[in-house]
Amino acid sequence: MVGxxxxxxxxxxxxxxxxxVNIEQQLGTFHLNVVFASAAKVIALFGRxxxxxxxxxxxxxxVSRPKRGxxxxxxxxxxxxxxxxxxxxxxxxxxxxxxxxxxxPHMNVAQNLRYGQGxxxxxxxxxxxxxxxxxxxxxxxxxxxxxxxxxxxxxxxxVAIGRALxxxxxxxxxxxxxxxxxxxxxxxxxxxxxxxRDEFAIPMVLVSHSHDEVTRLAQEMVLMVDGRVVExxxxxxxxxxxxxxxxxxxxxxxxxxxxxxASHDDKYALTTLTFAGGTxxxxxxxxxxGNPAHARxxxxxxxxxxxxxxxxxxxxxxQGIVREISREPGPIVDxxxxxxxxxxxxxxxxxxxxxxxxxPGTPVYLLLKAISLDKQSLAHR
Amino acid sequence: MLTPDETAAVLLSLKxxxxxxxxSLPLGYAAAWMLARWHFPGKILVDAFIHLPxxxxxxxxxFMLLATFGLNGAVGGWLYDWFGxxxxxxxxxxxxxxxxxxxxxxxxxxxxxxxxxxxxxxxAARTLGASPLRAFFTITLPLTLPGIIAGATLAFARSxxxxxxxxxxxxxxxxxxxxxxxxxxxxxxxxxxxxxxxxLSLVAVLLSVLALALSxxxxxxxxxxxxxxxxxx
Numbered sequence: 001m002v003g004x005x006x007x008x009x010x011x012x013x014x015x016x017x018x019x020x021v022n023i024e025q026q027l028g029t030f031h032l033n034v035v036f037a038s039a040a041k042v043i044a045l046f047g048r049x050x051x052x053x054x055x056x057x058x059x060x061x062x063v064s065r066p067k068r069g070x071x072x073x074x075x076x077x078x079x080x081x082x083x084x085x086x087x088x089x090x091x092x093x094x095x096x097x098x099x100x101x102x103x104x105p106h107m108n109v110a111q112n113l114r115y116g117q118g119x120x121x122x123x124x125x126x127x128x129x130x131x132x133x134x135x136x137x138x139x140x141x142x143x144x145x146x147x148x149x150x151x152x153x154x155x156x157x158x159v160a161i162g163r164a165l166x167x168x169x170x171x172x173x174x175x176x177x178x179x180x181x182x183x184x185x186x187x188x189x190x191x192x193x194x195x196x197r198d199e200f201a202i203p204m205v206l207v208s209h210s211h212d213e214v215t216r217l218a219q220e221m222v223l224m225v226d227g228r229v230v231e232x233x234x235x236x237x238x239x240x241x242x243x244x245x246x247x248x249x250x251x252x253x254x255x256x257x258x259x260x261x262a263s264h265d266d267k268y269a270l271t272t273l274t275f276a277g278g279t280x281x282x283x284x285x286x287x288x289x290g291n292p293a294h295a296r297x298x299x300x301x302x303x304x305x306x307x308x309x310x311x312x313x314x315x316x317x318x319q320g321i322v323r324e325i326s327r328e329p330g331p332i333v334d335x336x337x338x339x340x341x342x343x344x345x346x347x348x349x350x351x352x353x354x355x356x357x358x359x360p361g362t363p364v365y366l367l368l369k370a371i372s373l374d375k376q377s378l379a380h381r
Numbered sequence: 382m383l384t385p386d387e388t389a390a391v392l393l394s395l396k397x398x399x400x401x402x403x404x405s406l407p408l409g410y411a412a413a414w415m416l417a418r419w420h421f422p423g424k425i426l427v428d429a430f431i432h433l434p435x436x437x438x439x440x441x442x443x444f445m446l447l448a449t450f451g452l453n454g455a456v457g458g459w460l461y462d463w464f465g466x467x468x469x470x471x472x473x474x475x476x477x478x479x480x481x482x483x484x485x486x487x488x489x490x491x492x493x494x495x496x497x498x499x500x501x502x503x504x505a506a507r508t509l510g511a512s513p514l515r516a517f518f519t520i521t522l523p524l525t526l527p528g529i530i531a532g533a534t535l536a537f538a539r540s541x542x543x544x545x546x547x548x549x550x551x552x553x554x555x556x557x558x559x560x561x562x563x564x565x566x567x568x569x570x571x572x573x574x575x576x577x578x579x580x581l582s583l584v585a586v587l588l589s590v591l592a593l594a595l596s597x598x599x600x601x602x603x604x605x606x607x608x609x610x611x612x613x614x
Contacts (some may be wrong), residue, residue: 061508062507062508063504063507063508088507089504089507089508090507090508090509090510090511090512092508093510094508095508095509096505096508098501098505102499102501102502102504102505104502104505104506104520105502105524106523106524115506115509115511115519116509116510116511163509164508164509167508167509167510
């Protein structure tokens with residue numbers, strides 16, 4: 001086990017990566033010991049508040065210096081304790097979007113955006129970053145002459161993102177960029193982050209404790225608990241794993257269905273999605289028919305039945321086969337159920353599991369209220 | 382209006398005040414930075430030491446200056462031997478005395494403006510490619526400008542009023558060390574000079590009011606030009 005861990009620590013630097021991190025740091029009484037690597041375009045650092053996510057991002061940006069280890073961004077070693085390498089923040093070409101934006105209060109939006117442009121070089125044209133494009137993608141046109149004090153929270157975050165982009169980074173760090181915003185603004189800024197993910201060739205590390213954000217924005221996630229990395233992997237697969245739900249937060253835990261928009265029903269304001277496991281009726285979303293959409297189905301919103309119930313208000317009844325049942329002493333049990341290609345989670349009582357005689361291999365019907373899929377858990381193109 | 386001697390006293394006061402502020406500004410900024418940003422054992426002692434001129438009798442400061450920077454003093458003798466610089470009985474000595482007396486006021490004002498800005502703004506600048514020096518000159522310095530102006534004005538005004546330390550350290554020599562307050566003091570010692578004393582006192586009032594008005598104007602201007610950091614902190 002130990003040998004395996006050491007090999008992993010060495011191996012992560014050998015393969016081509018967006019980012020590889022292997023650091024140890026003591027912060028007061030908190031011990032940070034983090035190893036992960038990823039080649040994904042958007043990597044989520046996921047975990048509850050206080051698990052050390054921001055400390056990792058600070059180490060990547062060069063804002064803090066770990067005691068031991070090594071950090072590699074693309075081909076560049078920015079930190080290596082043994083070799084005595086520590087590039088200062090200004091030499092790392094890492095864009096850092098802080099939780100509260102940290103715009104310069106004495107400059108207007110245009111001046112803020114241009115602050116890092118001194119670093120522009122050949123690399124910028126490769127990533128497709130230019131002032132006019134950034135202003136366009138992030139919708140900053142009408143804000144250019146304003147002072148940060150006259151911006152809303154969401155506008156401030158968009159400017160902060162644009163400012164980081166224009167400094168021509170090889171990696172963009174987003175530290176809970178939506179945490180300080182209300183729900184409306186969150187949706188708004190999330191759309192802008194999706195746009196920049198699709199428009200610019202700059203990989204991102206997204207720090208988040210929100211299942212919805214991670215599902216919507218990231219391809220890979222690094223799950224952190226108490227200063228350690230528990231697991232690194234593809235977001236959808238990680239979200240479907242029974243052993244990880246207690247760690248990532250039980251209340252919000254749930255799996256992802258990647259689907260296609262099949263039809264809109266304007267009379268009842270509903271949209272129908274299709275995927276390999278069936279159809280899903282959800283509150284109306286705006287995407288065009290045929291476009292991809294995803295729904296995050298929380299485990300606690302899923303009920304299970306042995307026969308298809310009729311005369312019931314529930315709109316979504318899917319067929320699946322129980323794959324795995326968590327064994328825990330308390331009243332609550334998580335089921336992993338295969339529905340087409342998707343692996344959904346259902347949270348029910350242990351009493352129900354015994355009453356229905358559920359076991360791996362049991363065919364079941366999954367009941368899912370359409371209204372349990374809200375704006376936050378639905379996304380589309 | 383003013384006699385040549387009186388004019389000389391007014392001009393000397395302005396010169397002394399100007400240079401005392403100029404010398405102490407960089408040092409005052411450094412001291413304010415140290416008190417605002419650094420944490421080290423014994424900081425409270427350094428803080429108290431910087432504030433001494435505010436609470437000690439000025440005559441004590443003047444006496445200490447005479448003992449150290451006078452020609453027979455440890456530092457004064459050394460400066461004269463090596464660089465030919467003298468403070469004793471020179472206008473430069475008056476400027477030094479003023480600078481020390483105004484130092485705590487200047488440090489307090491700048492320190493306040495430094496603690497009011499988020500040090501992470503500099504970190505943000507660094508991640509955008511700015512060297513520590515560029516981050517300081519483009520972010521921290523402009524944001525602390527109101528504090529610098531306030532501190533400089535306070536020190537300037539304090540210098541215009543400086544009496545005790547100056548007369549003890551560099552004496553009362555017309556044309557060389559006789560600043561406005563010293564000249565007024567002289568007049569009060571001479572019978573029949575009440576009118577002249579009044580005249581110079583009015584000049585002192587006028588100068589102080591002008592200095593305060595100028596700083597008020599500068600602070601407002603730099604605030605509108607740099608949407609105060611305090612409101613965002």
